[in-house]
Amino acid sequence: MKRKLTRKIKEGAIETILFLSALSSVFITISIVAVLSYESFGFFKEVPLIEFLTGKEWTPLFAEPKFGILPLISGTLLTTFIALIVALPLGLTAAVYLSEYAPHRLKEVIKPILELLAAVPTVVYGYFALLFLTPILQKFIPDLSGFNALSPGIIMGIMIIPYVSSVSEDAMRAVPMHIREGSYAMGATKLQTAFKVVIPSAFSGIAAAFIIGISRAVGETMVVAIAAGGMPNLTANPLEPVQTLTAYIVAVSLGDVPHGTIEYKTIFAAGITLFLITLVFNIIGFWLRKRIREAY
Amino acid sequence: MEDIKKRIRTIKFWNSVFWITGLLSTLGGLALLFTLLTDLFMDGFPRLSYKFFASFPSRFPAEAGILSAWVGSFLVLLVTASAAIPLGIAAGIYLEEYAGKNWLTDIIEINIANLAGVPSIVYGLLALGLFVYFFKFGESILTGGLTLALLVLPMVIMATREAIRAIPNSIREASYALGATKWQTVQSHIIPYSTGGILTGIIIGLSRAIGETAPIITVGALTFIAFLPTSPFSSEFPFISFKWLFDPFTVMPIQMFNWVSRPQHDFQLNAAAAGIVLMIMTLLMNGLAIYIRYRFRRKIKW
Numbered sequence: 389m390k391r392k393l394t395r396k397i398k399e400g401a402i403e404t405i406l407f408l409s410a411l412s413s414v415f416i417t418i419s420i421v422a423v424l425s426y427e428s429f430g431f432f433k434e435v436p437l438i439e440f441l442t443g444k445e446w447t448p449l450f451a452e453p454k455f456g457i458l459p460l461i462s463g464t465l466l467t468t469f470i471a472l473i474v475a476l477p478l479g480l481t482a483a484v485y486l487s488e489y490a491p492h493r494l495k496e497v498i499k500p501i502l503e504l505l506a507a508v509p510t511v512v513y514g515y516f517a518l519l520f521l522t523p524i525l526q527k528f529i530p531d532l533s534g535f536n537a538l539s540p541g542i543i544m545g546i547m548i549i550p551y552v553s554s555v556s557e558d559a560m561r562a563v564p565m566h567i568r569e570g571s572y573a574m575g576a577t578k579l580q581t582a583f584k585v586v587i588p589s590a591f592s593g594i595a596a597a598f599i600i601g602i603s604r605a606v607g608e609t610m611v612v613a614i615a616a617g618g619m620p621n622l623t624a625n626p627l628e629p630v631q632t633l634t635a636y637i638v639a640v641s642l643g644d645v646p647h648g649t650i651e652y653k654t655i656f657a658a659g660i661t662l663f664l665i666t667l668v669f670n671i672i673g674f675w676l677r678k679r680i681r682e683a684y
Numbered sequence: 685m686e687d688i689k690k691r692i693r694t695i696k697f698w699n700s701v702f703w704i705t706g707l708l709s710t711l712g713g714l715a716l717l718f719t720l721l722t723d724l725f726m727d728g729f730p731r732l733s734y735k736f737f738a739s740f741p742s743r744f745p746a747e748a749g750i751l752s753a754w755v756g757s758f759l760v761l762l763v764t765a766s767a768a769i770p771l772g773i774a775a776g777i778y779l780e781e782y783a784g785k786n787w788l789t790d791i792i793e794i795n796i797a798n799l800a801g802v803p804s805i806v807y808g809l810l811a812l813g814l815f816v817y818f819f820k821f822g823e824s825i826l827t828g829g830l831t832l833a834l835l836v837l838p839m840v841i842m843a844t845r846e847a848i849r850a851i852p853n854s855i856r857e858a859s860y861a862l863g864a865t866k867w868q869t870v871q872s873h874i875i876p877y878s879t880g881g882i883l884t885g886i887i888i889g890l891s892r893a894i895g896e897t898a899p900i901i902t903v904g905a906l907t908f909i910a911f912l913p914t915s916p917f918s919s920e921f922p923f924i925s926f927k928w929l930f931d932p933f934t935v936m937p938i939q940m941f942n943w944v945s946r947p948q949h950d951f952q953l954n955a956a957a958a959g960i961v962l963m964i965m966t967l968l969m970n971g972l973a974i975y976i977r978y979r980f981r982r983k984i985k986w
Contacts, residue, residue, distance in 0.1 A: 403778075
């Protein structure tokens with residue numbers, strides 16, 4: 389009897405330890421929200437929310453500081469937009485090819501190599517953007533400044549192709565074979581089947597892939613920190629230098645900013661903006677991916 | 685009749701065009717990556733030498749090396765692994781073997797999915813507020829390691845869950861039928877069978893951690909370090925010291941970032957060399973993970 393009791397206590401203790409480990413993920417999220425909110429709260433006590441959201445200049449380190457977040461958001465959006473123009477068509481085309489056309493053996497070889505694109509450290513991509521792509525682009529576009537939004541945008545696009553293509557491909561693979569077979573039986577080619585039958589059926593999965601790509605591009609730091617420049621710039625021109633939310637945080641962290649000052653708090657204000665933007669996209673993406681699983 | 689034949693020909697033509705476009709798109713990204721890596725290699729390879737690995741960074745590009753950087757990376761990764769592996773595996777086991785289908789489990793799962801998508805720099809901000817200032821760990825190896833552990837945790841948890849899910853239920857049922865408790869089943873059957881998948885996930889997570897720059901910059905890793913952290917072996921009792929956990933440090937990607945940001949061409953060559961070392965470390969780890977997954981898959985016969 390005593391042995392059974394000891395065993396029960398031991399099992400209970402182990403289950404509690406395991407449970408707490410799983411619960412730690414909730415604590416991490418709570419901590420992120422807590423830290424960001426606490427410091428941002430301090431920030432917004434000194435800077436009115438309206439000025440933050442609508443101001444067109446971001447110069448917190450100047451003698452006359454301005455705290456309008458729009459230039460940083462425009463930098464983030466511009467680079468993200470360019471990245472998506474590259475990644476979405478290429479990623480989707482690759483996914484259609486791999487899912488509908490490629491012979492099985494070729495697919496087994498190509499997929500791990502595509503994963504390799506995602507494994508390269510982002511500093512290395514930043515190196516490429518600054519020292520390889522920008523000089524090449526400058527030969528075609530003489531007006532291109534050394535730091536610009538176009539080069540890191542393109543490199544980020546290449547970086548997120550594997551994310552877009554693998555989620556799209558999963559979505560297309562989930563479409564049952566008999567739907568395709570019905571289409572082939574009617575005499576359709578692979579192209580027609582892919583674009584008129586498979587893609588519409590896999591739509592929510594493909595939309596999820598887009599959202600994941602957007603989220604990844606918005607949160608990317610090093611490529612833009614290295615190649616896009618350090619000047620916040622409210623512009624839609626990809627040939628000019630811009631600074632993104634993420635690059636700003638890195639720039640301040642590299643300098644000597646004392647704990648507790650308003651400049652220190654600006655990185656948390658930028659951080660909470662970034663977190664909220666990616667949270668919204670992640671939730672949409674999660675909900676869309678749940679819909680693929682439920683549909684079939 | 686001719687009309688229909690013409691339409692069919694057009695449709696088939698576009699089909700063939702897409703066949704080629706699709707292949708080119710798929711291979712295009714890879715070809716581009718290959719070009720970029722070749723460029724990196726050509727610039728950086730001449731700088732690789734024993735002296736490069738054994739020197740500290742310096743104002744003179746020809747003398748600069750990555751000693752403090754790779755030692756820092758190694759120590760930080762050690763902390764990351766020690767924190768993320770037990771926590772991640774435990775969480776994964778709980779979610780797959782013990783958790784019930786209730787709202788609390790749902791919340792935990794949503795959290796893990798969300799954390800996987802949080803930008804790495806937000807983890808850096810969390811660590812700055814929490815580890816550096818609140819827990820007062822300072823801008824140290826411990827902080828850097830824990831930050832990366834948080835980053836890598838969702839990956840370890842998901843890999844553990846995938847590995848455990850692959851085990852057929854018949855094994856569990858046989859174990860319970862013989863009277864084993866849940867933990868005995870986990871210990872003797874679940875963990876051994878899922879080790880391959882878990883190990884793969886851990887290595888891939890660590891290979892991502894080694895290349896992370898932004899969160900480490902945010903917690904205050906310095907970009908110019910000309911000394912090594914305190915050695916863990918001390919000459920007096922108890923012969924092992926943990927002071928190195930609290931020392932300032934730098935890591936490989938930060939060193940590369942620092943060199944890339946300098947205008948002098950020679951520093952950029954150094955950056956390329958550091959990049960090659962970083963890429964080789966990453967590729968080796970990924971290769972190891974794939975090899976382990978392959979070996980384990982062969983051994984297991986359901």
